Amino acid sequence: MAELVLMKGNEAIAEAAIRAGCRHYFGYPITPQTEIAAYMAKKMPKIGGVFLQAESEVASINMVYGAAATGCRVMTSSSSPGISLKAEGLSYIAGSDVPALVVNVQRGGPGLGGIQPSQSDYFQATKGGGHGDYRMIVLAPASVQEMASLTIKGFNLADKYRMTSMILADGTIGQMMEPISFEDAEIEKYEKPWALTGHENKRKHNIVNSLYLQPDALEKTNFERYERYKVVEENEPMWEEYMMEDAEICVVAFGIASRVAKNAVVAARAEGIKVGLIRPITLWPFPTKALRAAAVKCKAFVSVELNMGQMIEDVRLATECKRPVTLCNRAGGMIPSPDQVLESIRAAQKGE
C-alpha cells in the first residue's frame, strides 16, 4: 500500500489526472471546483504540461476538443452552470469520437443557483445535456480515494471507447479531505490512428469532424456509435452493494448521498430492519442488472438524491416498476440527514 496522504477531493482529481498522463488542462474559474485549476496551475509548468485559463467555459471545452483530437490526454473541470456552457463542446466531442475527461463538481441549480453541494445535474450528465444522440461515461465518486481512482479509470475508458468520461462529483466530495493513497496509476495505452498529428506525407489526411450533410451517412455514424455504447453498457457498469445479502429494502444512492445513506442503513439495521444499499458508481452505464436482481428479492426501493428526483427514474426503469420506489431528497444545496433517510427506510418497511 502506498503512503496515505490527506487531500481535498478536488486536489485528488488533479493529482490523479497528472498520474494518468494528462498534461493538458483547460478551464475557467467557478466555485466549488477551483482547487483543481489551482493545483494544475501550480504543477503543470513544472512537469512540462500545459495549464491554460481560458476566456470562458465555451472556449475551454473547445480547447479540450482540439487537444483531444491530437490524441493527448486532456481534461477540463467546472461546476454546474459552467457545464451548461460546455454542453456545446461535449456534443462536438461526442460527434467526433474523441476522448476527453470532464469534471463536474456540482452545485445547486437551476440558473446561477447556489454554491452548495448538489446532484441536480444527473439528467444533464446521463441523458445528454448537449444536442444530438450521444452518451458520456458518467462516474460518481463517493470518497476522496474514488475521486482519484475514477479519474484514472475515466481517462482509460475515454481512450478505450473514444468518448467523454465525466466525473460527476459534488461540492462536498470536492471540498472534503480524506486519507488517500496513490497506487501506481494503471495507464492503459490505446492506438490513436485517427489523431491529428500532421500526416508527414505518409498517410491520407485525417479529418476530425461531426458534420455529415447526407442523412444516411449521419445515421450510419450514429448507429455505429451506439453499437460501441452497447459494449460499454455490457462491460462497464460499476456499483457497490452494502448489506444487500438479506435486504428487503434497497436504498439507492450515489456520491455524497450514499455516504449519508450508509449511516442510515446502519441505524435501520440496529432497529432490525433488513435494509441494504446499492451505490451506482457508473451512472451511465447505469447498473441496471444489479437493480433488476434486487427487485426480485427486495419489496421496496428508496432513492436518496440531492435533487428533485432524477436518478429515481432510472431506478424505476431498471426495476421495471415491479416494486414501489420512493424518493428521499433535499435540493438546492441542502443534504438529507441520516435521520431523514432512516425515516424513509422505516416508511418503506411499513409499505408506505
Place this chain on the structure above:
Amino acid sequence: MAATSILLAGFGGQGVLFAGKFLAYKGLSQGKQLSWLPSYGPEMRGGTANCSVILSDTPVGSPIITEPDVLVAMNLPSLQKFVNSVVPGGKIILDSTLIDAKVERDDIEVFYVPATQLAKDAGFATLSNMILTGKVLKEIDIVSYEGNKETLESFIPAKKAGLIDMNLKALQIGYEL
C-alpha cells in the same frame, strides 16, 4: 469501534480550518479513519466558518456532522447556532474571552476556556485556536496527545516551520488546563 465527531466553528480568520486540519493529520498519523469537511464559499471571508472532523476506528460514513460529539465554539454566533445540536453527553469547548454567555444545557459538559486571553498572555495572540485544540485533545480518547510535533511538521510547509514551536506551546497550554 469508536468514532468522534468534532465541529469547530468561529469567524473566518480565527484558524478554524487550520485547527481542524491539525486534528485530521493527528488522526492520520495515528492510523485513524477520518474526514475533514470545511464550509466553503463567501462565508470564508469574514463571516462564520466551520469545519467538521470525524476521527474513527472504522470507515467514516457521512462526513457531514449533524450531531457533534464535541463542539468548539470560537464566537457567540457559532455557539448559538450549534449548541442544541451537540449530542447528549457531548462536550462544548468555548472561548470564554469572546463568548460572554453560559450554556443552559445540563446534559453536556461545557469547558469555558479563556483562549484568546491565554494566547495574548503567552505572546501569540493568533493561536487561541490551538489552545482550544489542546483542550480538545485532553477531552477526547480517539487520538493520544503524543506526537504533535511530527503531526505539525507533516503539513506545515518548511518555510513556515518557525510556527511549529508556538503551536506546540499553545496546544500544551490548552492540554494542561
Place this chain on the structure above:
Amino acid sequence: MAVVFEKPKALTNVPLHYCPGCPHGIIHRLVAEAIDELGIEGKTIGVAPVGCAVMAYDYFACDMIEAAHGRAPATATGIKRCRPDNIVFTYQGDGDLASIGMAETVHSAARNENITVIFVNNAIYGMTGGQMAPTSLPGQVTQTSPYGRDVNHCGWPIKVSEMLATLEGPEYIARVAVNNVKNVNNAKKAIKKAFQNQIEGKGFSLVEVVSACPTNWGMTPQKALEWVESDMLPYYPIGVYKDRTAAKEGK
C-alpha cells in the same frame, strides 16, 4: 508539354462546392500555395469553421478538424498547445470570427497564440442565406436588414483588424483583398507571411481577406468585385495594421 498552371498540392481533388464567382476558391488556393511553398503540408493541421467554408476539411490535404461555430481559435489553441511543432491554422468567416467567436478571436490574439488565422470578410452570412453580418456595411441590404443596416438599431460594423491591432498580444494583423490581380498577389504575400511567422514562433498572425458574395449580395461576380472596390475597401482599408517584428526593426 510544359506545365504552366496546376493545382497546389495542399488542395485535394475534391471539387469545391462554392457558388460561381465566389472568391473562397481563390483564398483556398492562396493558403494552399503558401503551405506548398513553405513545405509544411505534412505537419499542418487546419481548423475549418462553421459557415460557407465548413467543408474546408475536405479541400485541404493536410490533417483537418471541424470546429464549432466561432470556436476555431479555441480548438486551434488546444491543438497547438498539444503539438507546438505542428503548424495550425484556422479559416473563418465574418459571422464565425467576428460575431459568435469574438471572445475566442480576441483572447487567442491577446495570448499571442502561435497560430495563423485566415479571416474571410464578405460582409454577410453566406451559408445560411444572406443575413446581416457583424461586418455588413451601414445601409447594406441583407435578409435580416431588408431596409438596409440601420446603425441606430443594430449597431456599427466591426473593424476587426483595427480592433485587434490595439492589443499588445498579436504579432501580425493585416487586411488584404482578392478583387483584382494586384490585390490577390499581395494577399498571397500576407498569407505566406502569416504562416512564416508561426514557423518562426512569432505568434498570432491574422490576415483579414476582404472578399465578395455575389450570390447573397445579389450581384454578378464582376459587379461584386467592383462593389468591393467602391464600397467595402473604403470602409475596410487594405494595409498592415500590426507587425511587431517590423516595428521592432524600425521598418
